[in-house]
Amino acid sequence: MPVSVTRARASLRALAVTVAAFAVLTSTGCTIVGTHPPSSPTPAASPSDQTRIGVIAGSDPRAAEITGIVEAAIPELALQSVVFGVWVGDDEIVRGAVDSPSAPLPTATDALVRVGQPMEAMLGTILLQLGTEGVVDLDAPVSPYVPELVNADRITPRMLANTTGGTPDYVTNADFIARVHADPFAHYTFSELLGYAQQSPPLFAPGTGWAYSHTEMAALVQVLERASGQSLEDLMQSRIYGPLGMTRSSAHQDSEIGQPAMHAYTNQRGVYEDSTSWDPTWGFDGGMNAPVIDLGRWLRALNDGDLLTAADAETSLAPVSAGLGGMSAQRYFAYGSLVADGWIVGNPILNGYQGFTAQERNPSVTIVVWSAVAPANTETSNASQTIAQRIAAIVSATPFTM
Template structure:
């Protein structure tokens, strides 16, 4: 579900790209936006805001949010903007469920953001001399295919060549036929590594969830504890994340932002002319991240954590540069049979599980009818988090939804950082 830089297809990298909408980060989603068609959305635009909307910046954010509700057929929209950690705007529009207003403190799945946490933890281990980016995977998981050729760095920056398990029919079809199934990290790794490699290790770039399933397993081995405990010790605690919770089940702490989806329309054979819109809040996310890295959060922690990543507060300067510098710029190329293979550029590239867009650092997920996207601009210490859910009109005839959060983030970047907006 990650897509690559701008040259890659806009849709997440799925075996059937016209059907699959899932937890995702993707430069092409963020950058290759096509606006959703406007419609007569009926969701309330009344705001639940913890920020007094009085200054020009707050008014700009509010206006962009209200416009997006109708323009992108949103059921809810939650936005937080901070400058150097101080609140500029925090507010919510629309509804969680019918008659239940969305509020800024509602819990959502953080998706790809947890992958960013994995690489942050990895680089802390590097700083502590517990592991090296140059280590071969065979040092930790010798039984995996190509373990002698794949390095830890290749897992972190998605250049290993391991096939994405999301492409494989067992997962592509299985997650829609039974969205409540509990997957294990081990079976997902087996599915991904049993498929033919996408390319020889270190010779190209393509996002693959398999990399991060393996990386999570390595980190637990190096740290000597379950990954969930390491997440608390190395990420949640040090970053001061007060509203981020781990669970390897579909459970979400209250208050919950409920989500709804039409994504299974084609799988279930529902004709395009028939209404189809189901609750997806408690679909099982176990296939989206390794055990111990599945989390829920809120917009406050999303802005807090992306600033911590953007500033490198938990890392040495060298490790921070390894994570967020455009070290892959110019690397990678489209390849036949590899929908996610793409070239990284100076403006649009992939770090170690972070999206690099000009001076902006961020990440993005789209899963089960809900989106969450973050962006951080280091020179201004500007952090933005956007969370979305969708009305029925937000889905096309095949059940796909376009990522409105990326469009909202782009608009906010232009308004709040006109000299350094997100690259087009």
């Protein structure tokens, strides 16, 4: 996601209060690393003064090095908690959770996080599936599905998936930002989100430029639902989660999150507060919760084209936006994915959750990191990206840059 979008998302974090269930970390046939002292231990540290680490790892020696990177990042980057997973090919190198000594509750290795942006590539996959099945014409106007969208008679579903329709992003609207800060529990409908976006004129003629737009992703959800006659939840379950065995993932259009959940926090309203239960429907009239292991499975499937025909799989990650809006053949946006120098990357920032996903295309390397900030964190950058880049330097010969 472009830096400007990341900053806009960061400006929207706010208060929420939740109660999380205590989760016990268990595993079979794996190494479990328990409570560790902090990197710079204080004399006679009690358990409450210790960094909590729960790790599932095999015999790969890189597992300990990766865990050390995450542990060191907790105090360095002012973080409360981190959940992470790393795979080389289909082999899991390590997966775990690390909490600072000040974390109110321990984070489970299978904790649910709010996903945000990586869900957009799933929407792109569903669109390509429906196109091949003849359910929706990817190159016909979207006016039958979202007639209220400005330029609906010229914007196509394919443009929505690649955000090349020129529709302004409601996230940058001052009235919208003010409402989110005033009430972080507010629920948003597509009509409301579109209303904020269309207070501004189109950015460019449909298909002539590229600019990331939450609005166009929200409109894509409407197209998928209205063309298929199914809800977002049903589409995701039948076409993504079920086929891939993502058993703990769920799509939703409310603020629900299951347990165990990773707690999120934010300073954005001038006080450090738990934001786990803040309503996420401002994202694009939909949301997703998932554990790290499910996100890793999705990234590998996206890279391999497991859910698409060979032709659609190639299209889904092709440089379709190259030459538009600063995109190039080396760095471009395609059907919900940002592809940069041979990596598929995502950097969602949602309701105090800072995430980063990175999938090296060839050879296959998968990195998933989600973090929550501690009180001293100013939230001006995505700590999960920093951690992911450090991990990439260990498991890949071509670490990514952003």
